[in-house]
Amino acid sequence: MISHLFKLIWNKKKAHALLIIEIWASFMVLFGLLSLIVFNIRNYSQPLGFTYENVWAIGLQSNQDTVGIPQKAQRIFQRLKAYPEVASVSRASNNFPFSSSNMNTRVDHEKRHTMVEYYIVDAHFSNTLEMPLVAGRWYRGADSVGKFKPIVINQKASEELFENENPLGKIISKDKQVIGVVGNFKGKGEFMSNQPALFEQLDENNDWNKTMLVRVKPGTDAMFEAKVVKDLSAMQAGWSVEVDHLTDSRKTQHNLTLVPVIIALIVSGFLLVNVALGLFGILNLSIARRRGEIGLRRALGATGRGISTQFIGEIWVLATFALLIGLLFAVQFPLLDVFDLQRGIYVTAMLIAVGIIYGIVTLCALFPSRQAAMIQPAVALHEE
């Protein structure tokens, strides 16, 4: 029976070409969308590597003030630390977690090299963000006097630079020595893929990198926030003080990922509904046109159920043709490594897309094929 259906569809391939193209196009759209979604879900499922609840980022702008910036920044640091509501403070570069800025640099070790997100943060950073270390330790203020700059890298960076070797003590880019390794560090939030990261000790005598990350004690409210802004502004006249809650900036980062996905989802959704309706219409029409054939098949021994199975079978054959073509295109993405995504993502997306397409065509064929099954053979044969 299956080969019979293949013949039937194959012999009508010209009439079905449009339908095949339509199903093929839906598959491609679905494949793209699902690759995106699977990619994001996979990222989301990987740990962030730090905690952000109750952490505030206090941004300081010295504006016209140009004298003694490092000392003033340190005074602010000490002041923040002194509040009883504050559990921990750390001074960091502007690319602190969930911020909108990035700082990339290329680092190497012997013949290997990689791009890393380059964080310049002080000795308290791991403490403030509750980052567990998987090897070694976080740097301390006293480490900076050594011959090499002490750095901590994340595991991803370690894999890129040292593969399976022990990274502790290794020298990177001539002047940096690895003294600790953290797990993941996904600075832009859960949807970010796990990228290499490098943390270098912040030089406190520097004019720059004066964002204060403050972990407040749970239950601290907006009153305290207002007080801090007021106190700091009073301490350093002319400076501007801005407080961002990491929970809020995290949402902003997530929206950057989610909004395009949701838009794509809506557009594809409309597209699929359209295709489904079109398919439904075509099937209804084709069944109306094939009443004679339906009557004949019944006369030759088909049951009503057999007729509806045939119509669903035909649409499956059609979908299979379209999907084979679609898969031919889709496998190029992992084969040619188009977007630098893991192969598993493409394969998962393909499988889900195939499943959804079969689901949609089955749903579209269900009602028309039921109708076909109910056609009275004597009536259908009479009509032609």
Next chain:
Amino acid sequence: MITLKNIEKVYRTTRIETLALTNINLSIAPGEFISIMGPSGCGKSTLLNLMGLLDEPSAGQVQIGGEVVTQYRDRELARLRNRKIGFIFQSFHLINDLSVIDNVEIPLLYRKGDAVGASRREMAREALEKVGLSNRMKHFPGQLSGGQKQRVAIARAIVGRPDIILADEPTGNLDSAMGNEIMNILQQLNAGGATIVMVTHDETMAKQTHRLIRLFDGALVGDSVLARTDD
């Protein structure tokens, strides 16, 4: 082989009620070749459809090969149609998107169990040989003449070796030469043991059968055994 008892058939639509057949009693023995005649609209096709289990009578009983089918469901009716009955229609009813041999194979596809691919092919080829079309197997119906199409339809009717062949004006769309050809094939099939019921408008065709049934306005008005001219 076929027995009809007190058959009545009423077509009901929302507005009108048509009494298509009334009080039909008929018994057809194995090996008979019967023709049914009557004016247009008198119920010939309706009668044939009831014999072919394509339609249900409003009242009365249909027996095929000793089986009373009144209580039969779709699956059992389909099995009987497939195994016991071959249909031939005035308008051939070939599927234009399938080759001749694929068309002929269709009844075997609805037969579970036996006939696998290769043997189906073989049976279809044999059936086409019987109607003299073994040289047109790969053609499509669109490439055949009316007479050839009807011969394909006959091959399809006989491929499953049914006991009964029901033909509704099989020569209605053909000229007399082609009609005679079809008639010869039917006679050969009958000689081979098939029970044949044929609706026709053509007296000369009807005269070549064993028994002539006349219908008028849904009622059976004549049932005569004909003198056998040939065999």
